[in-house]
Each structure stands twice: as structure tokens, then as C-alpha cells.
Amino acid sequence: MIPVQGYSGATVAVLGLGRSGLSAARALREGGAEVIAWDDNEAARDNAQAEGFAIADLSKQGALDGAAVLIVSPGIPHLYPQPNKVVRAAWEAGVPVDNDISLFFRSFATSEWDNFERIPKIIAVTGSNGKSTTSALIHHILEHAQRPTQLAGNIGRGVLDMDPAIDGEVVVLELSSYQTDLARALTPDVAVFTNLSPDHLDRHHGMGGYFAAKRRLFSEGGPDRCIIGVDEDEGQYLANQMAGGATDDRVIRVSSGRKLTGDGWNVFAKKGFLAEWRKGKQMASIDLRAVPGLPGAHNHQNACAAYAACRSVGLAPRVIEAAFHSFAGLPHRSQLVGEKDGVKFVNDSKATNVDSAAKALQAFTNIRWICGGLEKEGGLGGLLPHLGGVTKAYVIGREAANFAMQLGDLPHEVCTDMATAVARAAADAVKGDTVLLAPAAASFDQYDNFERRGEDFIAQVETLTKA
Structure with a gap:
């Protein structure tokens, strides 16, 4: 568990007691906060109460009095198609609204890191399609390379259920638009944007709002390295926004199906071959056609994004290539x-x-x-x-x-x-x-x-x- 920092002795309200909400409540309590919680589902309330959490209907007048913050589970609308009544009550009471992803980013680093030889890093992956496979593939490559690593977020464990970081660890997070949209703190070391296609449009009030939720990981997160799929206009726009110029290698552009040119850092797949180019020179090439766990052009795009992320944390091309061949893929995905x-x-x-x-x-x-x-x-x-x-x-x-x-x-x-x-x-x-x-x-x-x-x-x- 990652104990939440910054709320010791404070009252924190938690809305939604599913996996992420209950995890947040536990981590808040571990960090010294006084938690009051609510879920419209009676069984969820009973489960939380059995763990010793105070239950109170947060929509009632005055229920949020004295609360330092309201933590909202990702499935609960906070703006569109209309705000949840508790969220609206928090606005009116002047109580900040936040989520578990933000609590994680605020709490992950500790004073113990002062004794580490290599500071832990966070790779955060978002996008419409392929983010689960990309996240799992990055995690698999890191394991293959014998780097300490954990996988969490929208896949695997909840972010606050992870173990505290150890020396040199790389945490891989899959983050949905529901999670990035509300988080007040987003500070990944490496951020990955796979692609964008219409989804969850009612929740984000259209494609513009949906893209804006994804973009926050980059524009507000300020990652040291950005891995951006540029096969859609939104990706091209995002890469252009994040790069300081044509040779800025803080941005790695990724594509499936076309060769990327220019003097920047590019990783692309064409006719089944992954290629890495940097400053106008080819650095590596990998034949993806014989990788059984990554069939099809969409998985080749995932491979490019994962490759770029792992190169960003110092792994060699041949180490990554070897790991590709032992990746079994994810259930329910090709x-x-x-x-x-x-x-x-x-x-x-x-x-x-x-x-x-x-x-x-x-x-x-x-x-x-x-x-x-x-x-x-x-x-x-x-x-x-x-x-x-x-x-x-x-x-x-x-x-x-x-x-x-x-x-x-x-x-x-x-x-x-x-x-x-x-x-x-x-x-x-x-x-x-x-x-x-x-x-x-x-x-x-x-x-x-x-x-x-x-x-x-x-x-x-x-x-x-x-x-």
C-alpha cells in the first residue's frame, strides 16, 4: 500500500466504494486521515463499514463541512453529462475535488528515496485503444530485463495498492480518460499516448473534451519524455505542442503503417518491421511478423510505443526484441x-x-x-x-x-x-x-x-x- 501523504489529521470524504474508492480510503487512513465515505450501493457501504470506515450520505446538507478534499471514484461523473450531486455540493462548499490517481502522484515519492542509487520512475500510458496491451508489454519487457517493476492503474492493481517503491523501480500505469480528467496531480517521468478514436463521448461532452482529458497527462504532467502516436491529427497536434523544435528528442513520435521522417526521435512500423530513427540515422530494426503475441498492425503500433518507452528508461534494442518474443499477449485482445x-x-x-x-x-x-x-x-x-x-x-x-x-x-x-x-x-x-x-x-x-x-x-x- 502507498500511504497517502498530506492529509494526516484531516477529514477526507470518499465518494464511490468500488475497487479504487475503497483502496483510496484505506491508503488515506494509513496516512493518518479521518475518512468519511459514501456509495449509493448498500452492499458497497456495508463492505466499507465492516472495515471500520465512517459512512455518511455526502449529499446531505453539511455532510462535507470540515472536509479537506472530496475523492471521487473514476466511474462517477464530475461534469458531463451532468455533475454528481455530491460533486456539486463540494463545489458549493468550496471543497476541492480530486481522485486516487492524484493521491498516488502526491504520495509515491518518500524521504527513503534519498538513499536510492537510482530514483524510481513512472511510465503512464493513455489513449483510446491499445493502452492495456502497451502497458502490459512495457511491464513484461522490464521484467525480462530484470528491472524492478509494478503494473497498476486501469490494469492490474489499483495505484494505491502498490508496494512502496524500491531502488531503481519503474512503475507502469495504464490511465483512462476518466482517471486523467480529474486528477490535480499528474507527474509521470514518461507519458505515452497511443491513439485517439471516438469513445466515452457523453462523459466528455464530445471529442474535444475526450482529447482534452488525455492531453492533461502531458500538458499538466510535464513528463521528461513523451511517446506520442501521430497517426491521427490529435497526436500530431500533441507532439507539436510538446516539442521545442524538430530535433527535440524529449518527444518520440510513433506510427504504424508509415515511415516517419525528420531529425527527431521516431519509432515506426511498416510492413511488419519496427524501425527506430534518431537524428536522421537508423538505430535499430526488429521483425515483428514472427512475434506471436503481437499480431496485426494495431499490435505493431503497441510494440512501437512500448519499445520507445523502454528505450526512454535505458533498455537496449536487442533486450527489448528478445522480450517481444516471450510476450503472450493479454486475455480478450487478439x-x-x-x-x-x-x-x-x-x-x-x-x-x-x-x-x-x-x-x-x-x-x-x-x-x-x-x-x-x-x-x-x-x-x-x-x-x-x-x-x-x-x-x-x-x-x-x-x-x-x-x-x-x-x-x-x-x-x-x-x-x-x-x-x-x-x-x-x-x-x-x-x-x-x-x-x-x-x-x-x-x-x-x-x-x-x-x-x-x-x-x-x-x-x-x-x-x-x-x-
Whole structure:
């Protein structure tokens, strides 16, 4: 645990008692704060009360009197689509609103660091797609290189549940827009921006607000090194804003699919090869085509970002390359889960939006595509140009018929449930085909989360391949 500094003897209010909220409450108490907490869910309140936390309805008049700060869990809206009533009450009472990410950045460094030979570093990763894989890959490379490292944030443990840093450690954080948007303190040593595509637009009041939440990690974080994907205009803009000139190597530009030129520090993947160029000279080249845990152009972009981040903390290209080959990938992200009679079954349940599904579809050929679920804002229009490798779609979800209507002339079958979709796709498939789950939709119409959806796919595939 990371004890929270700066609030010893003070009263701190915590709103939301899920994983991050309860973790924050514990770390605050460990640092000497008096915690009052609230969650609209009775079971969550009971769990916190069982741990000895004082429970009070923070929306009541005067509940925030004397509070030094209100800590808000990331899932609770603090501005759009409308502020939570407790957040509004904090505004009116003049109580600062903050989150656990900020508490971490304020508390991570301690006086013990004065005795370290190498000061610990923080690599923070944000973006729309690929940030989980990029974060996990950076962590894996560091482990391979025998560097002390921890992985936390939106993946793995909560930030305040980590162990205090040791000499030379590198902490890798995956940070969502919900987490960066509110944090008052953001001070990573290395910040990574993977890419940007429409997502969570209601929460951020449109693409501008969504990008602004991501940009805060850089503009307010002031990292020593910025790793920025420049395949979208927003990334180009951000790189331009953070660099002092064309040769400023505090910014490493990253791309998948095109060669980056110029005298700066560039890492890009083209035709399956990663290349690092610095000051007009090529420094390294890695063949990514034979790396089983990183299939497709989208994973090659993740590899470039992870490579650049690890180069920023002093790792050699050949060390990074060796680590690539032992990376198994993450569950539910282009995960090979079975093979039978020359047909591969790939689980990309994490492809919950059009952009991530498009990237998954571009990674394979001869695709039997399982798709559908709770459709996100904007429809499937952006996906239609990427269906050239799809032989047939098998649509699941409560509104499968409506989803299927947007697929145009693509051959499709309305299956509704996962078991039917897997069975029908497997029956139609021939040697060389890939049965790919890449839903391009949220899972909440049929499952609690995308993990449960992916687990159902895996279970159906296991039943089929063992038969």
C-alpha cells in the first residue's frame, strides 16, 4: 500500500466504494486521515463499514463541512453529462475535488528515496485503444530485463495498492480518460499516448473534451519524455505542442503503417518491421511478423510505443526484441484460444468500439466474424471499409437484427447468443479461416463486462475443439 501523504489529521470524504474508492480510503487512513465515505450501493457501504470506515450520505446538507478534499471514484461523473450531486455540493462548499490517481502522484515519492542509487520512475500510458496491451508489454519487457517493476492503474492493481517503491523501480500505469480528467496531480517521468478514436463521448461532452482529458497527462504532467502516436491529427497536434523544435528528442513520435521522417526521435512500423530513427540515422530494426503475441498492425503500433518507452528508461534494442518474443499477449485482445482442422479461433472481446474492431479485422484474413452487442454512439459506418477480409458475420446481442442491418451487403446470420454464433461459424469455416470475436459493441446487453463475454466465447470454443 502507498500511504497517502498530506492529509494526516484531516477529514477526507470518499465518494464511490468500488475497487479504487475503497483502496483510496484505506491508503488515506494509513496516512493518518479521518475518512468519511459514501456509495449509493448498500452492499458497497456495508463492505466499507465492516472495515471500520465512517459512512455518511455526502449529499446531505453539511455532510462535507470540515472536509479537506472530496475523492471521487473514476466511474462517477464530475461534469458531463451532468455533475454528481455530491460533486456539486463540494463545489458549493468550496471543497476541492480530486481522485486516487492524484493521491498516488502526491504520495509515491518518500524521504527513503534519498538513499536510492537510482530514483524510481513512472511510465503512464493513455489513449483510446491499445493502452492495456502497451502497458502490459512495457511491464513484461522490464521484467525480462530484470528491472524492478509494478503494473497498476486501469490494469492490474489499483495505484494505491502498490508496494512502496524500491531502488531503481519503474512503475507502469495504464490511465483512462476518466482517471486523467480529474486528477490535480499528474507527474509521470514518461507519458505515452497511443491513439485517439471516438469513445466515452457523453462523459466528455464530445471529442474535444475526450482529447482534452488525455492531453492533461502531458500538458499538466510535464513528463521528461513523451511517446506520442501521430497517426491521427490529435497526436500530431500533441507532439507539436510538446516539442521545442524538430530535433527535440524529449518527444518520440510513433506510427504504424508509415515511415516517419525528420531529425527527431521516431519509432515506426511498416510492413511488419519496427524501425527506430534518431537524428536522421537508423538505430535499430526488429521483425515483428514472427512475434506471436503481437499480431496485426494495431499490435505493431503497441510494440512501437512500448519499445520507445523502454528505450526512454535505458533498455537496449536487442533486450527489448528478445522480450517481444516471450510476450503472450493479454486475455480478450487478439487472443488465440483454439485451433481445429486448420481453423483458428481468436478472442478480441475487448474490441468494444468500431475503431478497435477495425484494427482486429485488419490483423486477419478469411474471417468468420462474431459481432454485435450494445451499440455505441455513431453506428458502424466507420467499420464498413474494413470488412474486406470478412467472409461472413455472425451477429449476437439482444438487438442483433438491428445491428445486422448496418452491415450492408456483407453475408451475415443473426445468431443472437454466443453458443449459436460459435457453432454456426465453426460449421461454415474451412481450413485457413479465422473465427474472430471482435464485437464492435459493448457487452452490457448480455454480459456484466467484456471479460465475461470473452470467457463465454472461450468456453464455447473449448467445447467445440475438444469434441
